[in-house]
Amino acid sequence: MILHDAQKRLRQARPSDLEIEDVGLLAALGRVAACDIKSLIAIPPADNSAMDGFAVNAAEMREGSEYSISQRIAAGQAPTPLEEGTVARIFTGANMPDGADAVVIQEHCDYTENTVKINRSAEPGSNVRPLGQDIQIGAVVINKGQRLNSVDLSLLASIGVAEVPVYERLKVAIFSTGDELVEPGEPLQEGQIYNSNRALLTGLCRELGYEVIDCGIVKDTLEETKSALSNAAKCAHLILSSGGVSVGEEDYIKPAIEELGSLDMWRVQMKPGKPVAYGSIEGTRFLGLPGNPVSSFVVFQLLGVPLMQTLQKQNQSQPLTYMVEAGFDKKVTSREEYIRVKLVRRADGELVADRFKNLSSGILSSLSWADGLVRHEIGEKIERGMKVAYLPMTRSML
Structure with a gap:
């Protein structure tokens, strides 16, 4: 697949040179572990009761017989050895x-x-939880490169970890190109539009745990584009731009990259998102996204995320893909297409992918409506009722 080949290429990027820092357990949420973390204790640390009841020596017990209760054991108390022929009142x-x-x-x-x-x-x-049933002494509980979620933090807390070694956050410099762009809150002049990509890309990067360096709007000139790229390369691990990557006379990303560094990938045969630029400037990686917001979002999710996870030294897993029934028809495509869809449940319980009515790459509202993407492969015709590949679309596709 076109996308698979592009993702593979981006995942081969050299990881960024990131510092390692120790952070408090609660501050480690969303950070990437910089080493394997092993448990120094067993969980549970001793055999314990899974239920409220009576601790017994099973060989001594006879159904229907009566026994003396020799001790009462609550959670957190240290028991004494069980007296022969007795039982102990015990709690979970x-x-x-x-x-x-x-x-x-x-x-x-x-x-x-x-x-x-x-x-x-x-x-x-x-009804007994044996010592080490959950975690054995020396077991790896967190792997190097693992992005830590709330359950991971709970697991670390259970083994007594108070500080976690993590990689520094990936620094992503973001700028938008285009003389037509103005920021929300400013009055619109004729021919101008508000810059929605700044909010989109900043939010996505922050959801993924990265540090954003906001470089604002860059005017459509070669010199300003080169200056913005050069300045961003000095303070970031990755430069992320939107717009200016097509082939028009006012698109300056390609010539600027070629002057300052190297252009390793130019355009991808996918829709939306054909105008994509990937390269490096002074050792800093660069990914140029299309200016249309839908194209920018799709390229970010499908190409940007694998690249950023690589640079962040984060372990990667393939995005989940499900086969669902198409609730629409689509003609043969000449580019690998990613169709915005929403899953709806029919009366018989079957999930069906319903496509957005307008698939233009400028329809930003379609992203708010959709919950996933259907992959439409080159040369394939989609007919209502056939099975298609569905990619769930969380806003950050973690």
């Missing part, structure tokens, strides 16, 4: 006493404060 999460190997749940017992009648026997290990 409490450590098992030496000499006990099973828990009879309280629903299977008749009991008073001092005695219990066992109505149903238990096998050794019943």
Whole structure:
């Protein structure tokens, strides 16, 4: 596939030279682990009860018999060894006493404060969480390159980690090109439009955990484009631009990159998003996105994210793709196309992909409406009812 080849090329970029820093556990959310993290303790740290009930030696128990309760063990208390021929009242999460190997749940017992009648026997290990059942000492709980989510932080907390070694955040310099652009809040003059790509790309990068360097709007001249690129290369790991990558007389990204550095990829046979530029300036990677907001978004998701994860030294997994039923017809395409769709559920429960009514790359509202993209391969005709590849479209496609 065209996209697969482009993604593979971007993933071969050399990772950025990133510093490693130790941050507090709660500050590590969304950061990328800089090393494997191993557990120095076992979880659970001792055999403990999975239920409220009675800790017993299973071999001594007889169904229907009555036994003395020799101790009461709550979570957080240290038990004493179980006296022979007795049971211990025990609660969920409490450590098992030496000499006990099973828990009879309280629903299977008749009991008073001092005695219990066992109505149903238990096998050794019943209702017991064994030492190290979750995590063994020395087990790797977080892998180098793993982007940390809230569950990961909880896991680290469970093994007592207070500080986490992480890579510094990828610095992404963002600018938009175009004399027609003005920022929201300013009055529009004839022929001008508001700069929506700045908010789009800044938000996407921040959702992915990157540090954004806002370089504003660059006017359509070769000198200003070269100056913006050169300045951005001095302070960022990646330069991300929107607009100016087509073949018009007012598109200066390509000649500027060729003068300042190297252009490694120019245009991709995909829709939306054909005008794409990829290269480097003074050792800093550059990705030029189309100016149309939909094209910019799609290229960012499908090409920008793999590149940025590589530069951030983040482990990568292939985006999830599902086969769903097409709820529309589409003629044969000459470019690999990514169609904005929303999944709807028919009366029979089947999920069907319904496409947006207008597939123009300038229809920004379609991104707010859609929940995914359908891949339309070159030479393929889509007919209503056939199975198509659906890519879920979270706003940052993590």
